Each structure stands twice: as structure tokens, then as C-alpha cells.
Amino acid sequence: MKKIFIYIAFVALLCGCSDFLDREPLSQGTEVIFYKTASQFSQAANSLYNLEGWKNYNGSYELRIDQGTDIAGLSNNGGESAPETDFHWDKPYSYIRNCNILLQKAAEYTGNQTDIANSVGTAYFFRGYQHFYLLQRFGGVPILDHVPDVNDPVIKGPRNSRYEVINFIINDLRAAIPLLPQEKNIAANDKGKISQEAAKAFLARVLLFEATWEKYVPSISYDLDGDGTTVGAGLIKPSGYPTVTDMLTEAKKWAAEVITEAETGTFELWNKCDTLSYYYLFNIDDKNGNVSNFMNAGKSTNKEFILSVKYDPDLNSPSVSITTDIARGALGFSALFGESFLCRNGLPIYISRDGVSREKNPQFLGFEHFCDEFRNRDYRFIGCTLPPDRPRWVGAAAAENQNPRTSESIGKAYPDPVYPKVPYNPNDPAFNSLNTIYTPTLLSVNFTHSGYMCRKFLPEGTRMLNKDTPDWPVIRLAEVHLIYAEATVELGNGQISNQDLDFSVNKNRARARIAPLSNELISGLYDANYFDHVTGRTIIKKMNMLDEIRRERACELFGEGFRENDLKRWGIAHVNLRGQKLGRFVYGTEYMTATANDATYHGQPAYQPDRFQSKNGIIEEAGPDYGRTITTLASDLLYSQRNYLAPVPLTQIRLNKSLTQNPGW
């Protein structure tokens, strides 16, 4: 009997313990319990905010900040070969996967779909956003509209054509708009979440991009599409694919809706710091009493950014020194671009009335004296560059927050300057002051004199290096103005009404304190300071609305990562990014007469051609460019038509034999 009992006990032991092995993760949720409630969907949507801010998708500060374009200064480009791997390809797909997971789970959601509408809208937005990121760089790419498994055919499938991708992006964004909340209905704690207006503005950007691409890029005479089977992503157009006019019309419509909404007070151009508003807009940072600008206007006053990457010195620091790595290190500011800023009367620095004779804009004071060229100009010019006679408030130079200068005196835009005494005295305290003004000189070995020192993004305030945390603008109202104006002028074949200008870009110009653009203003006038990238010389060109709006775009969006894509969609990237580039004037300027007053060269001439020569020489031929330096030789600029599309990384082509390479790589 006992024996039997034991055997029974043993058998019982051996069975029925299956739940013993069912262990769920203790500190992590699992798929099983997730995507069940609206708030979980909202949390899942929060994970989709993968945007490049002060750092790119690869976590480094090497940004898309117009580095190496014509406005930022070029040193060399082109001639590269296809890379083995490229995070620009890999990362967006990992973000798209999460969007698709959310959308798939939303389809399975048993609750009321309106409860999760915002999250679903966010997923549609970001799926479109990431596909557009890929499209701008690579052209047509495989569309991922579902969550693939390792055996999914799309993983080993071919690329979709750019037209299929654009169609897909437009549809995603159109789907997103009605699902998203209006900006005015987003609670204060949720500010920064995707709004209807953000989606509309982004869709307008996509439509303008593609419309102008399809309008102008054929003119570069290079088959970027390929046949889709041996090279390129092919030409397949989905049925009902919009025409260029359709896209421009829709871009204008969405931009108009955003601008109209803005006018109700939802958004506005940030204008808190008088004539320096444009400059301070990009480094507003006010936590812990950190003085971000001389008007003490903090982040809460910024209603211009429609979508931004939000930073905080304690919670979410970008861990990058904006001062040294971005504003000074990476982002140049070319001489040609500097000269393209208008005078406050709304006209170029040199004009012509007959297309032949060249006259100085009466407001332009010339290059003779160091500071003259900065006077009476578009205030965005000195928002982007540092005038040589003004010291600036500066972030901490040393570690440990020992900041020497803060903009503590409200209302004062610049600190008081200090000048070294004459004659030279080695103990002059001016040599140790951070507010010292030195005479500009050309006393560096092989000077290039390529442009102006960049000021945009350069932070002021008490923060230590690496702790600058202004928000990064992804979409801002000023861009929507530009989209509206450009779409309109493209639809109008170069024509745009004063009304449309006032509705859009003239708002940007008002902040920059320059005269509104109107048909009358430029009528019959020539820009006598137009730099022709083909010949590498300044020419005289009839002023027109398209050029002026493109100029507005460059001046307003400098450094924000638009330039190369703009040049590409206008079909001129291979022109503007090639050829000889010129720098600033030396002859006929104060450089020829001034003496240095810094400790090293005190009393010596500011320019000593025998000792320190310009790297590539100085233009000696007569003409508008006489006496300026040559900064970049044509032989160093190899950007070609194939660069309109980046090469598909080679590893991906090896892993997926169906992937075709872009033409020319």
C-alpha cells in the first residue's frame, strides 16, 4: 500500500507543473500586455519621435547643417565611392518598423478607434517622415508598409520608384492630418507632439520638394531614375500620380492653412529681441536662471517652431558643444552668401538700372572700412555673422561653470568693448579680456579669407560647454511662409501677387527689418552683385520673383539643413557646388592700411603679402571681383549629377541582391 502511494506521489510530481516554467519578464512589459489601452498607444507613439537635432541619427554632432554647400563655404567635394554601410539607410528603417508595429496593433485594437487616433496619426506622420528622409537622400527605396519577418519578400525585394515612395508619403501624411490634434488643443505638457499643422506643413514641404524636383531635375540631363532592374529605382508611376501643378497647388493649400491658423495666434514669428530676434531665436535656453538672451525671453515665448527637438540641460542634453563643434567648427559662412543679403531698402548691395552700369545701393556703405558692410543690411546678416566691432556675450569658456560674461543686463545687446592701448604695453589687461576688440588682420599662414565667422546657433549665456540646450527647429513658421511663396511663384510661372507676398515672405522680411518684397520694388532693376557659379564671377542679372524668393529661402533657412536639397530640386546643385569660389575683398579695403593691435603682431601692417599670402591667390583682373581672394579652386570641387542621389550602401546590395545601385555609383 505504501509502495503504491509513493509511486502515485512520484507520478503526480512529474506532471502538472507546467505553469512553473511560464515566467514573464519582471522589469519589462511584454507584447502580451501592451497595446491594450489608449494610453499605451500614446506611449508607443512617444517612442516614434526619432528626429535629428543637434546630433544626427548616428549620435554624432556631424549635422545636416549646410556644411559644404555654397552658402556655408566649400573646400572640396565629390569623387567619393559608395560606402560599405550608411546609417542614413539603416536607421530610418528601424524607426519605420516601430511605426508599422503601432499601426498593425491599432488595426487589432478592440476599443474605440477615436481614443487612439492621435497615436495612429503620429505613426502615419513618422512613417511618411522617415520615408521622406530616405527619399531625399537615396531616391526610390523599398517601401515598408507592414512589419516584416526575416522571411518577408520585401526584405529581399527591389526598390520602389521615387514616384511610388512619394505617393506613399503623401498618402501617409494625408491620413495623418485628420487624426492629429490641432496645435491649439494640445495641452501645455504635451507641447512638441505632432500637431495637424505640423503634418500639413511637412506635407507642403514634401510636395514642394517633389514638384520642383520633377520640374527642374530633368534639365540636368542625367538619368537618375534608371530602369529599376539594373540601375536606379525605376520609373514606375502609381495610377493617379499627381502632376507637378497638382503638387504645387496642394503644397500652397496646406501652407495657406497653416499660415491662416497661425494668424489666429497659434504660431508667430519670434520677435522678442528687437533686431537680433532672428539670431537669438536659435539659442533660446532659459532653465535654472540661465540667461538666454538680453531680453530674458525663454522657451515658452517661442511660438515659431511648429515641430522641434526639445532639449533640457538636466533631462535631455544633446551633449554637444554647439559653440565649438557646430557654430564655429562645422558651419561656415561664405563671403558670396554674406554679400547676397539685401540692404534694408530690400535691394541688393549693387544694382543696375540698365543691365550694364553698376551702382552701389545708396544704403550700402561699401567694403572700405571693416564695419561698413554690416550697416543698413538685412538683420539676418548680423544674426548669422559677427560684426568685427562688437564683442558678444559668451558661454562659459572654462569647465565648472566659471562663466566670465553673461548677458546679465537686460536690454543690452552687446557687452562693453575693450580696446588695446597704443603704444604696445605687454601688461595691458585688454590682452586678457574676452571683450577685447582687435583689428581684423590677414596674418595667418596661407590665409583663405573665405567668409565671415558664423554666429548662427552660437549660444550666449552661463552654460558650460556641452550643456547648451536650445531646441532644434524641425519645422518653423518662417519655412511655411517660404513654401507658400515658392509654390505660388512656381504655379504663376514666375509671377506672384503683392498680396501673396504680404501673406508669406514679407512677414519674414519684416522681422529682418527689410522692405517688403513687391512687384514694384524690383521692377526694371538688375542685381549687379549676382554671383554666377558657372563662370565664377559676379555678373549683372535682371531681378525676378523666383530668384528673390530663393534668396529669401537661403537667408532665412541658412544652416538648418535645407540648402543641398534645395539646390538639387532646383537642378543647380552640380552648378553651384562646382567651379571656383571667391572670398572677401582685400584690395581697396582697410586691410591695406590698418595695423594689427593684438599682442603678437602689435603695430605690424594688417596685411603683409610678402610674409602671408592668400592660399589660392587674389583676383587681379579688373571688374567687380577685383581684389578679392580665391577661396576654392574648381579642381577641388567634383560634385556631379550622380551626387543628386547618394549611393546605396554596398553591404545592403550584397545582402539583398535585388537592390539596384543609383546611377553613376
Place this chain on the structure above:
Amino acid sequence: MRHLKSILVCLLMLVSLTAFAQKRITGFVSDASGEPIIGASIMVKGTSNGTITDLNGSFALNADKGVLVVSYIGYKSQELPIAGKTSFTIVLKEDTEVLDEVVVVGYGTAKKASLTSAISQIKGEEAFKDRGINNVSVALQGEIPGLIVTRSSTRPGSEGVSMKIRGDISVNGNSSPLVLIDGVAGSLDELNQLDPNDIENISVLKDASAAIYGARSASGAMLVTTKRGKKGAPKVIYSGSISTTIDGIQMPITTNGQWLDMFYQAQFQDARADNPSITDYSKIAYDKFNWWIMASGSVLGGTIPETGQTLFDLPLYQKLRKGETMTLVRAGNNWVHRYEPNNYIIDELYGQAVSQKHSLSISGADDKFSYMASLGFADNASQLKVAEDGEKKYSGRLNMDYQASKNLKFETGMSYEMRNITTPSTDVGTGWTDPWFWSFYSQTGNVYDTFDGKRSALGGLIEGGQVKTDFTTFRSTMKATYDLSDLTKGLSVSVSGAYKTVQKNIQTLKNKVQYYDYNDNPTGNKQGPGSLTEQMSKWTNTTLGAFLNYERSFLDVHNVSAMLGMTSEEEAYKNVTATRKSGPLYEESGLIDLDAMISGTNNEANGGQNEWAFLSYVTRLNYDYDHRYLIEFVGRRDGSSKLSVNQRWKNFFSISGGWVLSNEKFMKEFDWLSNLKIRYNYGKTGNVEGIGNYERFATISTGTTFFGNGSTLIGQPSLSLGGMTSDSRTWETINSYDAGIDFGFLNNKLYGSFDYFKKTNNGMFIPVTYPATLGASAPKTNNGKFNAKGWEFTLNWKDQIGDFKYNIGGSIGDVKSKIITLENNENVPNPGINSNRLVGMPRNSIYVYETAGIFQTQAEADAFYAKYYWNENHTGPKPGNILPAPAEKGQNRLRPGARILVDRDNDGAITTKDIYFAGDNDPHLTFGFKLGFEYKGFDFQAFLQGVGKQVILRQGNFRAPFAANYTLQNNSFIGKSWSDIAILDPIYDDPATRDKVESTVNLANINTNTNYTILSRNNAFNSFNYDNKDVSVQKSSYMRLKSLVIGYTIPRAITTKAGISNLRVYFSGDDLWEWTKIKDGYDPEYGEQSNNTFPFSRLLSVGVNITF
């Protein structure tokens, strides 16, 4: 689970019994000298009726017929027919045969004679007795054939130990064996926490017999059994020792003087290379010499305050080389520098350390109750002189057995162990970077700043705070065995339970370190503002088991035993980490605890937890025919919480057989042969490495996304599915074969064994890359293949000549690993160490260029360029060329004194295709060798351990002369470099006449018959000459006297008067001597790295063992 527990409780309650009485017999058992034997077992043969002898060696038993079997461990059993007798006097003879030794196997024990698998067992006494070393895993080095223990340091608590049984089984993980302490799975850390004195024995399951541990058995199993009470009077044993370190192999780091000499020679040769047209070398020494840090305006030198003169270049060099003490004021920052060039940082950092250990145990047993209680303490310090570095160990253990009734026996155990390791938070092993010309401390004893660079090793060590790692283990085990012989003869049932909790707390305190100049002006600091991290990890493990055991002989020849059981094991892990990064709360308050977190920013807290469980069925079945034919089957069915239901259950097994030839009749005629057995084992084991705890779940990754509209953001939780899951993943499965032979000759005075084994991992995890459009990284899959083959041989001789007992023996083994399959692998070797990437090669394969001496003239070098460098048109190098570009002058080019490479593939160019396989850096032919004797109270034991074959490629900045030009140098290179001229020693020159050298004393002589290239401070040139070249491959084989013990037992006649039954004093030494093939001055066990000043030490101990 609750279900399981209640059944186990029921089983326990089931167990009850009564016994029956018979006629009473009595007796006395003694050894040959007449001493009573306490605890000898007296059984009536074929029954469970028996007893044991008491403290006087007497016994009483109820029995009237049959045969008495009298046995005691270490003695030969005797059988005496009762035949009506009621009183017995029995004398047991000592058993010199090792075959009766009982070996711990998986879930049980077996006699060594009946083993059919490769299982080695070592007694705690043998491995740990009298060793100064207190770390179990280090002490096991060389002790067990096939168990490869490596360490990289002699720092107590930071030895960098790794342990492998028979080499690697996968490219994943470190192939560490499963460690079980009293049946509870543990870790290497737990093993090292044990007081070695508590260990009864350690058994190592090397082949597929480990399959009884299923999914975790692939790397073998190590079973540690602690001591239990033995029958007899209470024994109180104290053992204690005190140890001191003495210098072992020191890191070969130059003194300042040596460095200056090497520096001068290198700069001189570099100046010649830069100016080949100058042949008047006395000119070079002045005109073209680069004084680097001694140049005017550089970091050394400055103004002599008394005279206002500046000191730099040659005059500064001379003063430094002569070791003159100087005080100089640095230009620029006006810091006061104190030069004491004869200082040697190694002497300041390291000294001798004193350690001690004590343990006290009480043990004993009577008929029903046995106990062993112990307390241990050890304090082991490293040679680091300026800061605390070492470990303290505390342990307590109580093992008790209780025979509750005739049939029911309880065995319990409880232990508590604590190990506190303290190390400085930074700068351990540093001090090698810069030559140290200065005072170590400022005038008032503050930490002096070298090179204005915050690189003083002393600063970090003394002031930088500490890392305190505290391990605490509590383990309790209980087992109840019920003898069911009444029911079925030979049947018993047992249930066991164990609970273990392990806690690992790491406190990392990083203080701000302030540096000063000689006059106590603060210069720089590091680790500011200071941080405190508290990391607390906890593991709890519950193991339950129920087993049926059956053991019986039929017809005297059929010996059958069977074990059937099930076990459950669950382990939970939890971790909490909190960090304060903003320094002390207020100045001088110190960073003591995290209370201060409430204020301050930049703090962090995080944590996590997980758990896993196994449910397993285990069995072991043995059949033995007449002790001649042996068969064993071992099996385990493992169910794991880690895998999905589809993959959850898997079977592991081993089947083995043995043939004891010596028991065959036809072998009986050979008297000299006492034992000969051949055996074979095959099985499948599993590997757990690389399987996550929650494989089957797509877990949610959490994050934070920031929103808000103001000066402060609001972090909102963000959640997403983390990674992909794969239902096709399962355990790595290893097929294992072992063929062995055991032999004994001359009455087992000479005995040993040989094993050959092969292990193949057929489902090794490797990552498979998919196109990025997948959007996630796919999990590793079972698509790789790996194998390891090897052999082991042991041979021992043990004998006694009168009072002189001696033994001599050793073991040697080898294992070679090979990667068989790696999907998507390009399989092209790179110069240097190729880890886990070459198919058909060992895990870590070294590939180097072949060299053919040194260029003696420029003409030779130019001819070499013509032949191997230039392409056909002489317009550029040949494709793939790795030679430095030719030039008229300059340092990094082929020139006299540079290395000649060999075009092994004869393609007319020197490219990466010319490399060849130069060996792998795993240890091969590992051996241990023991010699011991006892004579009239004296005992002696020596243990040698080593590696017969291993190659290494030195890494780090000391791999070649001036591999890094800013560091101190490896002094083993001094005087060996090629030079076609003699270099005069500038120390004797008069700096006033700065136009020619006046010295007549050579700093270096002409030396062209050497394989060390010309000295240079050009890193690229030095890398070309040394990196991944055959000349840099070193043999790392060594033999080390791991332990030497000389002891004396005070005659009992004397000690008994003091109430002491045994008193032994001993001297022991660890790592006292070694022979090594390493040629660049490092310890052979140190490994391939070189950036370290921490020396190896030897340990001298004196100790005493007292038994009351």
C-alpha cells in the same frame, strides 16, 4: 509550483519506520597500531542491519547469523561470519588502493572502480592545505587534469581568474563550467567565497557524464562538497597562518635613467635618419637634436629661481640623467617644479603586504547525530602600498546529519560567507605613462602633479576613493532519505531542498583628486566633482528535488543501481543602482551615502530584475556484471522558462561503458597488474550561453520622450517592442566523446589514466545579418559549428619505505579548438589576433609576417624597395603594399636598422597576404606535478604547475621600444638595439661649448648582430618593425613552483600533555619560483597586455594546525 512543494512535504511526512530486534553481539575495532577506530561501519551483509563504532571503537548490534562487513574509509573492508559468536575483536588494515575511493558524481556518489566516465576528484586537503593563497579557483590551478585555470594577477580578490574544463565549446561566452556547491548551482564568485578549509572534495565532470546537468552541462560540471562531521569524539581544529608577499616578476618598466638613455639613443638615431647627408655625428648631437619635452618652452625645464637662468635642452638632460635634485619655476603658469630624478614610481607604489587567515572548526558525530561547524576569517592584501587593495573573507558553516530512525536520515547544511574586496577607484596599475622626474609629493605631502597633466598615479590611488565589492552568500540545504529496504530491498527515496541567496553590492566612490605643484599651488584635478554609486544585486535560488534510488546485487554478479528523480530550480535576480554625480553635499562633507541625492542634480537611479526556472527529470542507470563489464546511462530532460513552449523541453544524455580487464580471469596471472580498465563515453550536453531569460517574449523597451513648453521639460514614458524573437532558437548542443583507460600496477603503487576526447558544438549561436529594411536586428541563430579535441594523462606513484612515505605524480593535457562553420564568413585572416572569425582555425589565431633579419645598409633597403615596393612603371607602390614609402630621408622608411619582411606568397610584393599562422594564444600542454613525502613527523610537498605550449603577441604600449613615445619603456629592450655606430654619452659634455661632443664614453656600442631594430621614437616605424611580426611572437610556456610546504608535527607524546591531540607547524610558499620562455620581462601568466605597473608577488607563509 505550490503543487510541487506540497507534494514534497507529503513525501517527507510519509517517511516513518520501526525496526525489529534480534540477538545482541558486541565488538571492538582498531587499526594495526591498536588505536580504536571511531565510526567504522559494521553491517550484516545483504541487509540494512548495521551500526557504527563509538568513541572507544566498540559496537553493539542485534544479529544472530550471517556475515559481518566491517568497513571504514581508508581501510580495507573485512567480512567475518557471525557463526554464533557474540564478541569480536577486529583489526582493520589500511587500504592503499585508490579504487575504493568514493567519487561524487551527478546526484550521487560512485566508487572510483566502477566509473565509466572522465571524472576527476580532488580532496580539499590535497588542494588547499597549507596554501597561502586563499582563493579556491586560483588554488585549483594545475591540480586537476583538464581543468584549465588562468589568472592575470596576484592581487587578492582581483586575480582575473577564468576557469575552463577541456577548453572552449563555443565562440560565445567564456566556456566556464557549471559550479555546484553542495548540489546548488552557483558561480565562480561563490566558489571563491568559500573557506578552502571547509571543502571536503571537488569533483570535476569532464565528459558527457555532465549531461545529468542538462542544458548547462556543455562546459562540464564542478561539484564541490563541504565537510561533514565524522564519527568520533568532538574534534576542535584551529588552523591559522600569516603570510607576507615578496617580489615576484616585476613589470619590466624603465627607471628615469634608463628611459633617458633610451630616449637619447632614439633621438640620436632619428636625427641621423632625418639628416642622412650629415656624417659628422658630433654635429647631429647638437644641431639636429630634438629635445622634445626637454626643449625650450616645452613641459620640462624652467627657470632656476636663485639665478634666473633658464634650464632646458642638454643641460637639463644632463642634470636629470645625473639624478640632481632641482627646483625650477615653469614659464607660463609659474608653478614650482621639484625634480628628484632618481625616484622610481614602482618603489613608491608597491611594497610588501602581510596577510593572515584563521579558521576554527568543531566536528564530531555519534550514532545518530553528526555535526561540523566552522568559522573562517582571512585578510589578504596586495602589494599596493599607498592605498588599500585586497580582500577580507568571513565564513561560517554548520553541517548536521541526523539519523532520526533506522530508516530515516536527515542531512542539513547552512553556510554564510562574506567577501569584501576593496580596490582604489582609479589608477590601479598606472604610473607607466610618463617618466617620473619629480618629487612624489609637494612640500606638505599633497599629491604632486606630473607634467601639469593630472597623471600622477599616486593622486588617484590615495585620494580618488575606492570600489568596495561585497559578496554575501547564504546557503542552506536539507535532504531527507528514507530507506525503503523493507519494501523493496535496496530501494530508498530522498527529497532535498536548498535555498541560496547571493548578494553583490558594489560601492564606487570617486573623489575629486586635487593635484599641486611643489609649493602647494593647486594645479589641476580629476574626477571632479566626485561621484558615489551604490549597486546592489541579489540572486535567490531555490532548488528542490525528489529521487528514488535503487541499488542491489543479484546472484553476486549482477550489480544494478538506478536513480530516478526530478528537480526544480528557480532563480531570481534583482539589481538596484543609484548614483550621485554632483559631488559632496557641501565642502568637506565627504561622499558617504546617497542621502545627499535628494539635493543636487545629475543623479541617476536604475534597476532591473529577472528570473528563470528549470524543471528537470534526471536519471542514472548502472549495470555492472561481476565488476568486469560496466554500463551507465545518464539522462536529463530539461524544461526551461527561457524558451518558448515549442523549444522548451530538450533531452540530454550520456551513455558509457567500461571493461575492467584486470578482473578477467585470464588477466589474473599478471600479479603486477592491479587495475586495467578501458572506458568509453558518448553523449549530448547543452550550452546555456547566449540564451536570454526572456527569449520568447518581444519585450517592451522603455524610454523617455520630452515634451513641454517652458523652461522645464516633462519626460513622458515611451515604449516600444524591443527586438525580434525567433521560435527556432534553442540550446547549443554539444556531442561529446571520451575514450579512456585507467591502470594500476604493483598493487596500485603506480597508477594513472589516459583520456582522449572530442566535443562538437553543432548548433553554435552566430549572428546572421539581414538587410536593414528588416528594421531590427535578428537574434543569433544555431548556424555555427565548433569543435575541441584533446587528451589528458595522469601518472602517480605512491609508496612507503619504513617510516618514509612518499608520492610523486602529475598530469598533463592538451586541447585544441577549431571553428568548423560560420555562415557568411569571408575567412580572410588579418595580421594579429583573429578572434572567433576564421573557419578551420582556433578561437584566437595569431597571424604574423615572417621576417628575415635587419637591413645593414641603405643599398640593401633600396634593393628591397626596387624588388617589392615599386610597380612596373615605377610610378607607385604595388597594390596592397604595406611597406612604408621610400624617401631620401625621414624616420619611417626602410633604412639600415629596419626590419626585412619575407614575401611568403612570392607575388613580388609585401602585402597582408604574406602573413602566416603562428599559433593560438590558448594554453596547451597544461600540466601539474606533485612531489611529497612524510618522515617521522616531517612532511614536505612541492607542487609545480605550468603550460607547455602557448604563444602570445604582446599588446599595449610596451610591446616594442617606443611603441608609444610618451611612456616609460620596457627595460628588457635596453642594450639590444641595432646600431652601426657607437653613440657617445652626452652626460659628460660641457654644455658651454655647444659645437661638438666631447664625451669619450659610449652610451651604446656598435651592435649589428641583433634582431632588435634601430631605436627610434617614430611610432609608425616601430609598429612596422614589431607589430604582428614573427619576432614579436613569444612562447609563453612556463613552469611555476605553485606551492612548497614543509611541515612538522610535534610528537603526540608532547602535545597530549597540553591537551592537544595534534599540533603541526609549517612553512609554505606560493609561486616561489618559475621558469619561463617569456623574453620581454612579463610574468607568463599576465597575458598579452602590457600597460600596467602592478607586479606579481610570491607569498611566504607560516602556519599552525592544532587539533584538540
